[in-house]
Amino acid sequence: MSETRRVNTPTSFWSTGFNDWYMVWKWRELLWSMVIANIKSKYKGSALGITWALLRPLATLLVYTLAVGYFLGASRQIPEFGLFLFAGLIAYNFFSDAIVAGTQAITSNSNLVKKIWFPREILPLATMGVAIVNTLFQFAVLCLAYLVLSDAPDAGALPYLIPGFLILLLLGLAASLVLSVVNVRYRDTQFIIEIVLQIGFWLTPIIYSWRYAVDFFNQTWNAQWLSDFYVYNPLTQAIIAFQQALWPPMTTAAGIDFKLFDSWLSASLWISVAISVILLWAAQRFFATRQGALAAQL
Amino acid sequence: MHRERSLKEWFASGMRSRSEKFWALKDVSFTVDSGVTVGLIGRNGSGKSTLLKVIGGILQPTKGHVEVSGRMAALLELGAGFNPDMTGRENIFLNSAIMGISKQRTRNLFEEIVDFSGIREFIDTPVKFYSSGMYMRLGFSIAIHTDPELLLIDEVLAVGDEEFAAKCLRKIRQFQSEGRTIILVTHDMDTVLEFCQQAVLLRHGELVGVGDPREVITTYRSTVEEREIPLRAPSTGPARVAHVSWLSGREGNWVNALDPVGLEIKLEGSNVAAGVVVRLEVWSDDGLLLFETDTHMHGLKLPTFDHELKVRFDLAALHLGAGSYHLSVEVAPDPDAIPWDRIENAYTFIMTGTDKGKGKVGIRANAAIA
Numbered sequence: 001m002s003e004t005r006r007v008n009t010p011t012s013f014w015s016t017g018f019n020d021w022y023m024v025w026k027w028r029e030l031l032w033s034m035v036i037a038n039i040k041s042k043y044k045g046s047a048l049g050i051t052w053a054l055l056r057p058l059a060t061l062l063v064y065t066l067a068v069g070y071f072l073g074a075s076r077q078i079p080e081f082g083l084f085l086f087a088g089l090i091a092y093n094f095f096s097d098a099i100v101a102g103t104q105a106i107t108s109n110s111n112l113v114k115k116i117w118f119p120r121e122i123l124p125l126a127t128m129g130v131a132i133v134n135t136l137f138q139f140a141v142l143c144l145a146y147l148v149l150s151d152a153p154d155a156g157a158l159p160y161l162i163p164g165f166l167i168l169l170l171l172g173l174a175a176s177l178v179l180s181v182v183n184v185r186y187r188d189t190q191f192i193i194e195i196v197l198q199i200g201f202w203l204t205p206i207i208y209s210w211r212y213a214v215d216f217f218n219q220t221w222n223a224q225w226l227s228d229f230y231v232y233n234p235l236t237q238a239i240i241a242f243q244q245a246l247w248p249p250m251t252t253a254a255g256i257d258f259k260l261f262d263s264w265l266s267a268s269l270w271i272s273v274a275i276s277v278i279l280l281w282a283a284q285r286f287f288a289t290r291q292g293a294l295a296a297q298l
Numbered sequence: 299m300h301r302e303r304s305l306k307e308w309f310a311s312g313m314r315s316r317s318e319k320f321w322a323l324k325d326v327s328f329t330v331d332s333g334v335t336v337g338l339i340g341r342n343g344s345g346k347s348t349l350l351k352v353i354g355g356i357l358q359p360t361k362g363h364v365e366v367s368g369r370m371a372a373l374l375e376l377g378a379g380f381n382p383d384m385t386g387r388e389n390i391f392l393n394s395a396i397m398g399i400s401k402q403r404t405r406n407l408f409e410e411i412v413d414f415s416g417i418r419e420f421i422d423t424p425v426k427f428y429s430s431g432m433y434m435r436l437g438f439s440i441a442i443h444t445d446p447e448l449l450l451i452d453e454v455l456a457v458g459d460e461e462f463a464a465k466c467l468r469k470i471r472q473f474q475s476e477g478r479t480i481i482l483v484t485h486d487m488d489t490v491l492e493f494c495q496q497a498v499l500l501r502h503g504e505l506v507g508v509g510d511p512r513e514v515i516t517t518y519r520s521t522v523e524e525r526e527i528p529l530r531a532p533s534t535g536p537a538r539v540a541h542v543s544w545l546s547g548r549e550g551n552w553v554n555a556l557d558p559v560g561l562e563i564k565l566e567g568s569n570v571a572a573g574v575v576v577r578l579e580v581w582s583d584d585g586l587l588l589f590e591t592d593t594h595m596h597g598l599k600l601p602t603f604d605h606e607l608k609v610r611f612d613l614a615a616l617h618l619g620a621g622s623y624h625l626s627v628e629v630a631p632d633p634d635a636i637p638w639d640r641i642e643n644a645y646t647f648i649m650t651g652t653d654k655g656k657g658k659v660g661i662r663a664n665a666a667i668a
Contacts, residue, residue, distance in 0.1 A: 115378035292358020
């Protein structure tokens, strides 16, 4: 007879969580299957299929460029405004798509959770996977825009995407892990989070430069701490990293005012990554202590 | 267990934690040897399915733990986790992945799964177009092919049409002969008697009996009887059935298929005219009248009586298969009249079946080289 093992025992918050991540690794095939199944069933039966994943960001890009760039005149201060906007938008859409879907990751799979055991972390991870795939489509639209405008960022700037993407991935996962569990007991969470993400869109430097906000906090409100918080919170850091990587004028003289980091190895970026890692650890521990009760609560 | 709440309720209750708690399972402790088939029995709400979910790791116990060895598969709901938009083929891979089977192994098992399910021609059709029978066939086929050493089954022992159900039962038999462990939840005592070497009885989340299925079922029956008090309306005539007693052929609640049975029915009444008819009926668990006899059929004319009269029925062996049955008794003024008094479920008893046979009837059989 083989070794006995304990089934789904309660765990303490204070643990590395290594075992849980190992289980996720062992079930990685399910993760891929779920991501693929999700994307397949989302576009199945529609005539344009996966093309819709391209059309939505394209429409956003065009309408924002027109309304904010030209009508509101943002393009007078920010050259290549459409690309500037899209760089931030890719980052923020990725983050918000991941969290909106992640919040509902468990409630929308209640039938699975109630009937079959598997590492529950797979569910928010799968929604994150779907968000990554959608983001790749947005990158395709961006490349298309580069071609049309015959302008492209400096290849040397692309490594900024590494910390930028890492921050969003880790933060998004951390938020999904916590919110997916909270949403099981308080279904209001999914609605609250949509409002919060909408507010977040305007409070992060996506359709304007971070410098405007910093100047306002420093000069009008005279609140240095607020401008520091604004710039150094991981979300803003990630968005600026995306802009430094993807907005072509950044490496020219015109971009000097929009620059925050001197290098993609900039300390503040990697401190943000480190903070995100710690948050993800804490989120996973929260998840691990709660996941056992999920099937009873759904 | 927690009741689901919305934020509104949370605010309304003044932010006090107001979840109502009770123990769904308490002090349930038992061991199952490998290779044994165990039946979990108990009334609705006694915690059987909860226990199965705890064993399966789907629910985490607040206290205590479950230890298992070997690969486990839970058949709590067939086809749970199917994606309706995906084809049968795609769902085989998805469902196997959910149960932790690698893509490579699923590929190797694929033909076998499809063959067993018997729905090869629809394997590339989205499962939302499947009939419920096809859905369950595929679900059962996948689960059974994941090669579990411990199989947890919740009332889904046999699914689909007769042919497929028989196939399922054969597969279960094969599992047993291969020394795999099965834990099944069921309300069907025949299944427990037929398949299980061990039974576990739960009542209100507590362990009431564990061990030999016959003994445990007897305990279960005796608790069920507390609830199923014989149904009766007040007598509409001068006589009523006062008591039914077994004179012979019974051990506890157990009756042997081949033993003769003697029953005595006591009537009470005052100045009852001669010629009343006493009727005895044997019913199966699922509501089938198996046998009925009355004093009129036997040409027995009951005398006039005051106070009480006892009537005795002697039945040669009942020849019924293993399972649970009950007796109903009535008294009527004449053979065709509406009875004055009737006791529904006057007695519940369990037939042991014959030890050298099984099925709906119990027949003494012999086998020899001819």
